[in-house]
Amino acid sequence: MSESVVAVETPGPPPVGPDDSAPSTSRLRRIFRGSVGRNLGLILALVILIIVGVVTGGERFASIENTLTILRLGSVIGVVSIGMTFVIIGGGIDLSVGANVALASVWATTVATQTLGRDVHWIVMVGCALIVATCVGLINGLMIAYGKIAPFIATLAMLAAARGLAEIIADRKTQIITVQGFLDTFSGDVLGVPVLVIIFAVVAVIGWILLNRTTFGRRTFAVGGNAEAARLSGIRVQRHTLWLYALLGTTCGIAAVMIMARTTTGSSTHGMLYELDAIAAVVIGGTLLTGGRGTIVGTVIGVLIFTMLSNIFTLNNLSISAQAIAKGVIIVVAVLLQQRIADRSRAVT
Amino acid sequence: MSPDLADQTPNGASAGGALLEMSGIVKIFPGVRALDGVDLDVVSGEVHCLLGQNGAGKSTLIKVLSGAHHPDEGTIRWNGEHVRLTNPTAAMRLGIAAIYQELDLVNDLTVAQNISLGHEPTRAGFDRRHAERERAAALLLRLGHPEIQPNSVVGNLPAAGKQIVSMARALSRDVKLMIMDEPSAVLDQGEVARLFQVIRDLTDNGVAVIYISHRLEEIRAIGDRVTVLKDGRTVATGLPAKTTPTADVIRLMTGRSIEYVFPDRSRDSFVGEPMLDVVGISRSREFEDISFRVHPGEVVGLAGLVGSGRSEILETVYGARRTESGSVLVDGKALHAGSVSSAVTAGVGLCPEERKSQALLLDQTVSNNVTLASLRKFAVGPFLNRHKEDAAARQQIEALDVRPGDPQRDARTLSGGNQQKVVLARWLLTGCRVLLLDEPTRGVDVGARSELYALIRELANSGVAVLLVSSEVPEVLGLSDRVLVIRDGRIVHDGPAQEIDESDVLGLVMEGSPR
Numbered sequence: 001m002s003e004s005v006v007a008v009e010t011p012g013p014p015p016v017g018p019d020d021s022a023p024s025t026s027r028l029r030r031i032f033r034g035s036v037g038r039n040l041g042l043i044l045a046l047v048i049l050i051i052v053g054v055v056t057g058g059e060r061f062a063s064i065e066n067t068l069t070i071l072r073l074g075s076v077i078g079v080v081s082i083g084m085t086f087v088i089i090g091g092g093i094d095l096s097v098g099a100n101v102a103l104a105s106v107w108a109t110t111v112a113t114q115t116l117g118r119d120v121h122w123i124v125m126v127g128c129a130l131i132v133a134t135c136v137g138l139i140n141g142l143m144i145a146y147g148k149i150a151p152f153i154a155t156l157a158m159l160a161a162a163r164g165l166a167e168i169i170a171d172r173k174t175q176i177i178t179v180q181g182f183l184d185t186f187s188g189d190v191l192g193v194p195v196l197v198i199i200f201a202v203v204a205v206i207g208w209i210l211l212n213r214t215t216f217g218r219r220t221f222a223v224g225g226n227a228e229a230a231r232l233s234g235i236r237v238q239r240h241t242l243w244l245y246a247l248l249g250t251t252c253g254i255a256a257v258m259i260m261a262r263t264t265t266g267s268s269t270h271g272m273l274y275e276l277d278a279i280a281a282v283v284i285g286g287t288l289l290t291g292g293r294g295t296i297v298g299t300v301i302g303v304l305i306f307t308m309l310s311n312i313f314t315l316n317n318l319s320i321s322a323q324a325i326a327k328g329v330i331i332v333v334a335v336l337l338q339q340r341i342a343d344r345s346r347a348v349t
Numbered sequence: 350m351s352p353d354l355a356d357q358t359p360n361g362a363s364a365g366g367a368l369l370e371m372s373g374i375v376k377i378f379p380g381v382r383a384l385d386g387v388d389l390d391v392v393s394g395e396v397h398c399l400l401g402q403n404g405a406g407k408s409t410l411i412k413v414l415s416g417a418h419h420p421d422e423g424t425i426r427w428n429g430e431h432v433r434l435t436n437p438t439a440a441m442r443l444g445i446a447a448i449y450q451e452l453d454l455v456n457d458l459t460v461a462q463n464i465s466l467g468h469e470p471t472r473a474g475f476d477r478r479h480a481e482r483e484r485a486a487a488l489l490l491r492l493g494h495p496e497i498q499p500n501s502v503v504g505n506l507p508a509a510g511k512q513i514v515s516m517a518r519a520l521s522r523d524v525k526l527m528i529m530d531e532p533s534a535v536l537d538q539g540e541v542a543r544l545f546q547v548i549r550d551l552t553d554n555g556v557a558v559i560y561i562s563h564r565l566e567e568i569r570a571i572g573d574r575v576t577v578l579k580d581g582r583t584v585a586t587g588l589p590a591k592t593t594p595t596a597d598v599i600r601l602m603t604g605r606s607i608e609y610v611f612p613d614r615s616r617d618s619f620v621g622e623p624m625l626d627v628v629g630i631s632r633s634r635e636f637e638d639i640s641f642r643v644h645p646g647e648v649v650g651l652a653g654l655v656g657s658g659r660s661e662i663l664e665t666v667y668g669a670r671r672t673e674s675g676s677v678l679v680d681g682k683a684l685h686a687g688s689v690s691s692a693v694t695a696g697v698g699l700c701p702e703e704r705k706s707q708a709l710l711l712d713q714t715v716s717n718n719v720t721l722a723s724l725r726k727f728a729v730g731p732f733l734n735r736h737k738e739d740a741a742a743r744q745q746i747e748a749l750d751v752r753p754g755d756p757q758r759d760a761r762t763l764s765g766g767n768q769q770k771v772v773l774a775r776w777l778l779t780g781c782r783v784l785l786l787d788e789p790t791r792g793v794d795v796g797a798r799s800e801l802y803a804l805i806r807e808l809a810n811s812g813v814a815v816l817l818v819s820s821e822v823p824e825v826l827g828l829s830d831r832v833l834v835i836r837d838g839r840i841v842h843d844g845p846a847q848e849i850d851e852s853d854v855l856g857l858v859m860e861g862s863p864r
Binding site for chain 2: 209210213215216217218219221222225226228229230231232233234235236292293
């Protein structure tokens with residue numbers, strides 16, 4: 001190929017470097033472009049954290065039991081973060097996820113404790129949580145895609161309204177879940193792995209496939225990267241945006257089920273500040289807040305970094321406030337590292 | 350350089366010495382020598398034209414001059430003194446200003462605020478808004494555009510107005526060298542003439558202008574001297590702009606000695622059922638009662654000034670704007686008004702005017718850009734068959750000879766002509782039957798143009814109905830089978846391209862009658 005370019009004297013880069021080294025650089029470039037290269041900074045940060053954990057916590061940190069604890073703690077926010085990744089890549093943002101989780105949890109427990117009583121099957125509760133949360137997402141999507149309200153404003157309004165509705169439904173009381181089938185199903189283990197962790201893993205895998213292997217995922221990148229180009233290519237941008245928020249709503253519903261199982265309660269105080277944790281995890285995972293670029297793998301590592309950090313602090317008896325400071329520092333450092341590496345891998349082209 | 354030319358410049362201070370001397374400039378990007386020995390000297394009061402194909406290094410050279418890139422080798426002298434342009438501010442302080450092809454104005458600020466951006470007149474930290482407006486008004490008057498109001502919001506101005514604001518901003522900083530990157534690309538004929546007056550006025554006051562354009566006739570009209578770049582090197586410098594034969598210039602740029610040629614038309618007349626039938630579409634204050642037909646294999650060109658409604662007509666046919674009356678039929682079936690996806694499903698494709706902002710996903714691969722409109726073809730249920738997708742993209746890239754031919758490269762890194770081919774490839778892949786082209790060769794170099802022309806004709810010959818809009822009358826006449834002339838939102842002429850010539854068209858668009 002490159003020889004023929006030289007022969008006809010067409011303009012282009014002079015044939016110095018690229019010719020002899022082309023095969024090896026392009027392979028290198030592909031690796032750098034792949035998820036490994038883009039997430040190199042994150043993997044590095046994770047490794048450093050693990051080393052810190054092992055040094056300070058020793059056996060207590062480096063045990064299977066503690067690993068499962070970390071994963072279980074991260075699973076709820078992890079599921080929300082997967083949904084958030086889609087919305088942010090698609091050029092949006094959702095501040096209402098925490099409120100949505102709370103609303104779905106109290107609605108589902110109210111159905112179980114009051115309307116239907118003790119005989120309710122656990123699947124009704126799960127269905128209720130998923131439907132409520134998805135509807136909240138759909139309303140967000142309608143306001144944003146068709147009402148043309150800025151995502152920040154629309155979901156800020158939803159944050160206030162959904163939390164308020166949750167308080168009214170719950171009457172400001174925490175509702176204890178007494179449906180034994182529900183607790184048996186979600187609080188248990190399968191082959192030693194907590195069900196919550198399995199749910200997170202399944203959501204992450206489905207999310208990865210959806211983002212990287214389907215037309216839906218490709219369109220998400222297009223809508224977030226250049227909405228006008230997507231529209232002029234025949235993509236229904238408004239409808240796609242609606243589905244993105246509905247999808248995030250569904251993951252909030254799943255998260256609500258998980259938090260109900262973990263705490264055995266439904267409460268209007270569930271999911272406090274989830275929006276910030278989820279957005280932070282997505283952003284340190286390398287997803288651009290302006291849309292068009294991002295990875296599920298990055299988000300999962302982002303979630304793991306956060307939970308591992310909390311775990312290490314708890315094991316060393318450090319305060320929650322110190323944790324918060326460390327979180328802030330981690331966000332900035334991780335994003336700085338991400339940018340450096342992204343710049344370098346782009347300069348290769 | 351020739352000393353007698355420098356002597357003719359009105360600015361006595363620099364007589365005999367150049368304002369700017371660049372020699373042996375080398376700029377290396379990883380894997381590419383973007384500049385590989387550029388020599389350029391510019392004297393005060395001249396219009397120095399820079400010619401070269403896309404990828405010849407013009408943009409990199411501008412970035413070096415405006416302080417955005419640092420050269421790896423070579424020297425820059427300013428008024429005879431060695432200077433280092435370490436950042437844009439340093440270049441600005443010397444008096445170098447660049448007017449970019451993609452204008453860098455803040456759309457939400459007013460004209461006056463944009464002009465003073467970065468050096469607002471202040472008193473005790475407060476903006477002197479009155480002084481700001483007065484300065485803006487004075488500069489706009491000097492540029493011969495007093496009709497632009499300092500208080501109007503820049504986003505509401507047409508492209509020509511924005512360009513004037515950009516120039517006023519440069520002048521507000523006491524510019525000595527103004528670099529204009531394809532200023533005429535967004536202008537129509539009348540506006541270009543006014544721009545030339547402004548440029549002449551500037552050079553009479555001792556300002557030097559580096560003028561970049563792909564249009565040779567403009568270089569003849571406005572230029573004093575020409576420097577030609579090719580593959581990052583200066584291949585000729587100081588050529589007299591008025592008298593150097595076109596054939597020589599093109600040979601220097603391309604290493605070939607052909608001008609771009611238009612492909613032969615396949616047929617004289619088109620009869621039978623039209624592929625695209627536009628029936629009486631209107632949009633208030635844009636255009637009124639537009640009807641025409643395009644047959645399979647036919648290229649119909651819309652000629653008219655910027656603002657005549659020609660681009661709006663194209664976008665309405667595509668459904669990107671909703672028609673207020675009438676309808677658009679493709680192969681006999683009416684399209685859903687105001688729905689792009691209905692048009693795309695019916696087999697209509699649009700290559701929009703603004704490639705970067707309206708067509709491309711710049712940060713994504715060429716492959717993803719090519720397949721964007723036909724993802725459904727590669728879907729098995731919801732899943733993408735990426736092997737099939739990559740193969741199809743690769744095939745299109747090879748068929749259209751996109752260079753470099755690497756489907757995994759980011760679209761951002763391609764030249765204008767190759768980006769246009771990527772957009773064309775996108776629609777070819779959908780198997781479209783009606784292709785709408787808005788300014789298909791804007792920012793595309795001479796060599797790549799001929800290729801695009803041949804490609805468009807080939808497409809038509811394969812049975813596609815093509816509707817073309819272009820600011821360049823020779824392009825509309827040379828490429829189309831039939832020409833519609835639009836003036837003030839109405840069709841004032843509809844006839845075969847062979848029966849009308851350039852001056853007829855100009856007469857029609859400017860006065861409403863042929864000459």
